[in-house]
Amino acid sequence: MSDFSPGQRWISDGEAELGLGTILSCDQRSVTVLFGASQETRTYGSRQAPLTRVAFGSGDRIQSAEGWQLLVDDSKEVDGLIVYIGEDAQGDLRELRESELADTMQFDQARDRLLTGQVDRNDWFDLRFRTLHHHHRIEQNPALGLSGPRIDLIPHQLYIADEVARRHSPRVLLADEVGLGKTIEAGLILHRLLLTGRAERALILVPPSLTHQWLVELLRRFALDVTLLDEQQSLAQAEANPFESGQLVLASQEWLFANPHRQAQAEACDWDLLIVDEAHHLDWSADSVGPGYACVERLAATVPGVLLLTATPEQMGLESHFARLRLLDPDRYHCLERFREEEQHYVEVAQAIDALERLPGGEDNHSDTERVAAIIEEPDSLALLTTLANPESSAAQQDSARRQLRDQLLDRHGTGRVMFRNSRRHVGGFPERHLHLAHLALPSPYRRVLRKLERDEDYLDELLIETGLDHPDVLIYPDTMYRALAEDPLNAEPWWQFDPRVTWLLERLSDEAEHGFAGDKVLVIAHGRETAQGLAEALRVLGGVHAPVFHEGLSLVERDRAAAAFADEEEGCQVLVCSEIGSEGRNFQFCRHLVMFDLPQHPDQLEQRIGRLDRIGQRHAIEIHVPLFEASPGERLLRWYRDGMDAFLAPHGVGNELFDAFGDAMTEALLDDESLEEVITETRTLFESRLTERDAGRNRLLELNACRPARAEAVAGAILELDEDKALPRYLDQALDIFGVDSQELGGGLLYLLPGQHMLDGLPGLVKGEEGFTATLSRARALARDDVQRLSWEHPLLREMMGRILDGNMGNTALALLKHPAIPAGRLMAELVFRTHCPAPKRLHVNRFLPPTAVRVLLDESGAVLTDKVSFTGLSKNLQKVKKAMARDVIRSRHDQLRGLLSQGEVEAERELPSIVEDAQVRMRSELDTELARLEALARLNPAVREEELDAMRRERRELDEAIDGTRLRLDAVRVIVTVDQDSR
């Protein structure tokens, strides 16, 4: 390399990111180069300087340091420097000396990199092509966003996630019964929206006792890294808006709802999705609006997507339930009376759907046909009914008509679009529940007060004043009453010293007991915090049993520690004692014994308690134990629950109505058996009639709508296809190798991934010098082991590697050798890979119709097109790598030839573009037009379809149309192939 001259432009082979360098000085021994863009100077030995001369040719567009551009036509050499000749943007003929080229000229593009001699490894090129191919495939897969999470494939969850996440700005109430997986559904929806670019920022508001559990679920199951925000974290942000500190922010409702300043900060952010767990706490009535409701109402007014989660939507009353639906869709839910009125018709709709199953059903199908015809109006539905009712139609025609009609009826009537509620009854496969009662004698300190209450009507008022307690707390929770009367000298002893429920529990806990828990885990729930604390103390003092306590007085960390101590399978505690806050949201399905140390006051709360154990993942029957004092208010309350509404058997969803109708009467009857019997009888009557009505009408409709098995099955099928994708392990191997991640087989389908010595920085979960992680490709294995990550196309490591390849220039140039008996040595081929670019806002998720698509063109040096004759794989496996220095020499010597092939390749690739664009348009139109037609038909009958939803879809279709139309092809990567003799090495 003796031909350096000051002013010449070269780039560094090893540090191309330094940009275009200028030779400052050179002599026999060294050469000094200034890289102006990065303000770096380097001196190299002139004999082996790792530099490549930059020389442009005809057709290249270059930029001057003054900012003007030149389209190169020709060049000449003057005093050792190249002078480019060509036209500027105005069409004027100009000259540009190489020393006057802009330092900032980029050499990222394949063409520039190749022509400036920057060649990557051959296997990088290979990986780049494969990445494009797989990315193209996966982006169009209907399971995108649902296949990565570490979950069991449960149909009702997949259906909901698929149905909701495909909507423009979904606003729904996820109201499955307790423990059926609302958190999982919300996580799936969020995950899919994030992966498809439809959401980038989400705010998740949950009760304080559930923050950690959400954090862990989102990380463990969805690999989503969430920022947990509290006051301390917020203060640490000083002046900055703390809600801007992460893309996904999780916060406690209690904290936010009590803090107007933080609410204003949260409202000031741009969120795409708001998730509110245990949303029944957002209470509203005509006279008073709870602070939680008010806060969420303000947020929901500007955040486009809203998911409200509750298992007991009516726990705070029908008014509150209606108000929450209104949060989701104020236009649809503006009148409570109308809402009530609509519900009356659900029975007929449900009956019509059932009638479909019987049709055509022989000669006597008239009434069933009438039943359906009475509901439907639209011509498309009527035509389907005619096909279905016609005994002459083929079985296939009937099946298809039945399915479509069913979907139309479900879509067009009822609350289905806003509310999803699955129940155990139709999901099936849930454990039985067994109720065990322990009848205990009232201890004298309680009996004294209760008997006096029964004798003396006025005493209750006195007692309420004396204790400051509420009615009926004072009656149902005798230990609370006892503590409130602490002034009484007879009440000096701690309550747990004499309360027989404590002794009973201790006996059951000891292994010897006849009906003991035999070492099994036991969750104990008591209504009040002080009861829970006292009970834990009693277990320790009287029985030497260490039971962590979980109550509202503890910090979040302390609560999580208590729950974790209980959950630990090997070394964990046998018992956890919770106050009522432990009865919501928590996952305790690893335990099958529930002790209700006392009873809650609302049937929905009772269901929430049982729901801690009766959840997905529970493998045993649920044993519910209730210690009762004979002839006490607590025992009467139990009878109301058990005999009035079968509350211990299974969730029934009418608890709130019964509470509204008879809650007061039941409270009044807590001291009187006779009136209690009446209340129970009346409750039972209403219970049964409501159940029949609901099962026939609203519940039936909700159930039918909450999961459409055919859709769920299709989604599960698409997920399984990705799970079993044979290409994934092959791709993974290659990518890990190239990114420098070591992988060790651990046996049993497990891999240990760890940073290699030369690992590229910034890969998620892997830091040089630190430990790696265990992973598996198998869903089942990942589900069985919490400490094992599941590798899928959606895993952050895979996505990062693929993203880096696609967004950067890694592997976009290569040179390889080919030995082929039929081709003489020294021949050149160019393998060009073009990629479609379709600039569009991320929210359009244009990739589902037109993901970056590769167009491969293979040319030999004479310009003959070999693309169809020689496949990528066929060629690739016969190629050999070559030293970089040699590759650069080849490129330098074949510059002009390569330029010609690059230009010809462009023309060849352009021929493919129209059909790619057309295919994408057809796919987009067929999907969106069908969806739009469905929505328009729906909107005519079901006001739950918002006009803005329709407008948004029309706009989306238009924008997609334009975006796809504007698709261009760009050269993404190029590999030069040189043939060599058979015997050359």
Ligand SMILES: Nc1ncnc2c1ncn2[C@@H]1O[C@H](COP(=O)(O)OP(=O)(O)OP(=O)(O)O)[C@@H](O)[C@H]1O
């Ligand atoms: N598809 C699934 N695969 C594996 N585990 C699941 C799945 N769905 C739910 N679970 C587990 O079942 C339990 C209940 O799920 P989740 O917490 O989502 O229910 P929920 O409906 O939100 O309950 P709650 O009404 O009590 O708030 C959790 O431990 C969850 O991790």
